Amino acid sequence: MPPNSQSPHKIDRTDRRILDALQRDGSLNNQQLAEAVDLSPSPCLRRVRALEAAGIIRQRVTVLDHKKLGLSLTAIILIGMDRHTPERFEAFEQQVAQYPEVQECYLITGQDADYMLKVVVPDMDHYHHFLLNQITRIPGVSGVHSSFVLRRVIDSTALPLKYLESF
Template identity: 85%
Template sequence: MLMNTKSLVKIDRTDRRILEALQQNGTLNNQQLAEQVGLSPSPCLRRVKALEDAGIILRRVTVLDHKKLGLTLTAIILISMDRHTPERFAAFEEKVIGYPEVQECYLITGQDADYMLKVVVPDMDHYHHFLLNQITRIQGVSGVHSSFVLRRVLDSTALPLGYLGTA
């Protein structure tokens, strides 16, 4: 498997500590972050800015408790397409990106499906409506297989940084 090493950014041990701290708590202000990683505030701010400029830090988000908001049903949907053309895939992706119920969308291989979606809705009635009135109406969708999450065992947004080499 070929990998484009030109797009990889070298990070050192301090950068990794900054990234790990921010993945655990994106609300840390610069002073708190600097104290946590053992830097003074100015160098810490410069490093965070450099990580943002390099495209490593894409954005900071707030993770919400879906159940407390009444979003109690999570579905994993495998979707098959009728034709494997760039135009068909682009049209599908453009549609699902606009659906707020879709949290994740992956073009996949190794299954009898082309896409895998993670969808969060209030209940089965809402899922049924979403499936029949949105997903199955997308041109090119030829098959849908739904699975429902019974329990979240692990739900993390953090990337594993411990194995990365340091510069």
């Protein structure tokens, strides 16, 4: 087990099949899921509930097509902070959590930045407004570098379950 990792929940082959099926289609009802993983409905439901109770299945969501909804600009923003204190980072994280444009926020290392955000907006005008009126007004933001996504080559929320075989 890698250092500093949490003790993983024991996952067997059937659990992996359940997780794989749900990652591909979270709308499966229990009957459909049970058929997909070759279980009867009752044991399948017990396993899903155990995976939920363990926090492995956090939630089921619907993935929307951003372009069909008019959200055609995706930006990756690298943000530098003026001070590296827990209070400064906590305040920043609480503020960006309030912005629906922010799909992902990571505290990072190895760059000339402290945070990386993935932001989705309708167009450059909206991005410009978001950047100037929201991001740069957060106390502590000292630098911003924006990159724009030209094409989504891989766009997946699925985790690589092949690594679970060692548990």
